[in-house]
Amino acid sequence: MHRTEHAQQITDRFREMLENAGDSLPANHYDELSLLIEAGIDTALVEHMEKMADKLENLAKDIRQSAEFFD
Numbered sequence: 290m291h292r293t294e295h296a297q298q299i300t301d302r303f304r305e306m307l308e309n310a311g312d313s314l315p316a317n318h319y320d321e322l323s324l325l326i327e328a329g330i331d332t333a334l335v336e337h338m339e340k341m342a343d344k345l346e347n348l349a350k351d352i353r354q355s356a357e358f359f360d
Contacts, residue, residue: 292334296327 300323307313 292327292330293323296323296330299323299326 300319
């Protein structure tokens, strides 16, 4: 599922919960909420990719160090 679609689904569920409780917000607030959720997803993905890059960097160093013993 794409980030935008996922953020919209979360927003729609939040809107549904509010309306079931008898409350509501202006439409532009729901749009802003969707953008905030998508930004949060993006931030989490970037942090995860940075951790993966660090692991790959360490693995490359280990491989290079191990290769030196075979020379």
